[in-house]
Amino acid sequence: IARGTPGFTGADLANLVNEAALLAAKLGKKVVTKSDMEEAKDKVMMGTERRSMVLTDEHKKLTAYHEAGHAIVAVKTPGNDPVHKITIIPRGMALGLTMLLPEGDQLGFKKSELIAKMAMAFGGREAERLIFGDDDITTGASADIKMASSIARRMVTEYGMSDEVGAVSLSDGDQNIFLGEQIIQKSTISEKMANLIDTEVRELINKAGKHAAKVLAENMDLLHRTADALLEHETLDGEDFQLLVDGKEIVREEDAPVASVVSRGSVPSSGTSSGTTNELA
Template identity: 45%
Template sequence: MSVSWYVRLFKFLIVFAVVGGIAGGVYLWRNHADAAPSRISYTAFVDKVSAGEIVRVRLEGDSITAEAKGGGSFQLYRPSDADLSKLLLDRHVEFTSTPAEAKIRWFELGFILVLLVPLVFIMKRMAVFGRSKAKRIDGARTNTLFTDVAGAEEAKGELMETVDFLKDPFRFSRLGGKMPTGVLLVGPPGTGKTLLARAVAGEAGVPFFSMSGSEFVEMYVGVGASRVRDLFAQAKKAAPCIIFIDELDAVGRRRDSGGNGASDERDQTLNQLLVEMDGFTVTSGIVVIAATNRPEVLDPALLRPGRFDRQVVVGSPDIKGREEILKVHARNVPLAPDVDLHLVARGTPGFSGADLANVVNEAAILAARANKPLVEMTDLDMARDKVMMGVEKKSMVLSEKSKLSTAYHEAGHVMVARLVPGCDPVHKVSIVPRGRALGVTVQIPEEDIHCYTKEMLVAHIKVLMGGRAAEELVFSTTTTGAGNDLARATDVARKMVSEWGMSEAFGPVAFGHQDPASGEGGRKSFSDATAVEIDTEIRSIVTGAYSEVRDLLLAHMDSLKLLVSELLTHETLGSSEIDELLQPAFALEAQSPHYAKP
């Protein structure tokens, strides 16, 4: 429930208390007014009537109110006396008679209404709780098509069958085939899973119901199941249509066999979803598309045939896909002639569609700040660095000692990357602080790499060790700046030994196990003695690479110092500037009798 609802309820309760207080006050006042006359016995009343001292009588149920001659009134309880009316008539006493119910009927009715209003309000609110929060977009208003989705050609090809099914369900059923009505989109965040679902609705021209998995579950038990029923009831009325459930793992997580009360609401919601999907027919015209980046935690009942039996993997785009995505997002952005989107795509390995959209948007913002008429290549380059490494901290002033140490650290990375075979080319090096780093070295592979060799991984470890080795050679000490490099290098070495079978001591053996359902890794499946050997092998790989890097930098110390000098002067160097600087230096060093060939 939102805060605004609680505010409205609080205001209503205040009004209810005021109205109830007024009604109670009126009731007490009337009772007090009625109790004002003096009370006498029935015998005394009859005597006064017989003596002619009473001029007017009001009979109200069991109550008698009498007015005496000369003023004054009396009140008493009326017994079951049939002769009272005759006595009053005989003495010519004016009297009226009113049933007791008529006196308080309106007050009781008002009091009941005051009680019913909040009850009706609460019941109405509970009914709203059970309604689906799905956002509906009609087919005519869905402007997203497959042409708006780039970098996911295989996924679009699989989803085209779903589009054909929505357009003509009987085409698939006339030969006895059953088109899958549950499609699960699996992939990392930002890869365009929601966009693909909207594109399916746009291509088919059908209504699109969108809802997040977390919107089903509430604090009240049963609300989630009610929302599932309401969502599918709406979809059946609008069929053919698409139901899209984002972040399915929020409601479809594997059920707890222990019967934990905390998960009862989620389990009931999941059970209702399973029931609704099981009731589909081929001609119902409803397709359920769900998205998740954690398929391993989903309940197996969701993935069985008849439910989400078709899984479409939406992964990070390759270099061609990234270029197409950049073209889509740059449609409405005026680009300068020098912009090369292929070069931008090459410099963004591992970026998702959302990341690339952010790069284009940041570039447009940077160009607008500089009052440029067009977005230039430098803007895209700066935007990529901002998304990848964070904002430049130009206001952060480093001491000369820290600046020199950072320059040697980054130059060490660059030198090792240039000298060790199998390393990715260096695109840029900078000693301007960004994010939490005092400097950065950017390497961009010439092509997307999907499978790494042992030599490539060892080369990567050596590049990571280059910064610390340079600092130690020059200053005879080390700093905390290499902490992240050491952690990454150790992690790569650990995976080489325990997961990828790249250790000479163990051979093709994998150690350890991770439970995908719980997400808890590192369950020990080896002895303590083996654990010691694993740690020893990891240490051997890292320290061996570090020793080689020290020797390599020591043999090219002149080039290292030259690179540091240029970094201190310009702070940032590009790949062409690094090549222009180091190629002649390498040639001169190669002629030296003390040169050690890498």
């Protein structure tokens, strides 16, 4: 539990147990099991399952390849966090999710780690392109593109990670002039510099997309097996996915109790979320 909840406070963990206790009680259980704890953690970190939402076989297949693409690029690109869970069950506003969780508290990121995160973000879109073709890629990668673009722009304008732009801060976020009810953004960046920033950002994004495509092209068998496993099981945890990466079959173990006392107390509606969530909206 501790390894899967980096950044959680003691109160967050207590709320997580309370959520698991409620789930167990709803199912008429006398003990809290591992599956209850996992479901409670997923509910807090990824949102509530929407099993009432009916997806066509086509949408399920597309979602499975999209999420498989994220996971494979993540595991095959050094600098990414371990894959915690992959699911094609709709949660919140997403049709599917791939969650990565750090193994400990993160105090900062290396340039290589940020590039790896961008590549992982493009894994879903590139998987769609490889399997279904350029004309059938979907809008599902919009959140992924937004995340990668944000990382790239910050690398260039805030983190000094562009050789062409240099180690300067070019963020205008705090330079607003208030005039009545209007807000005018005052830019201190020249047109030439703005064009250079856009060029550098686009280069980083294109590099990430090409890397994702290369990784997936080199692991097509794993892509197909992961998508097939998602279509069969709907949700894979990190151990399930690692078995596929190692060329093995997924074996599901029976649910085992992890606590004999049902916790009491209020049940939270939300908790501290940690990790990377990629949505196919």
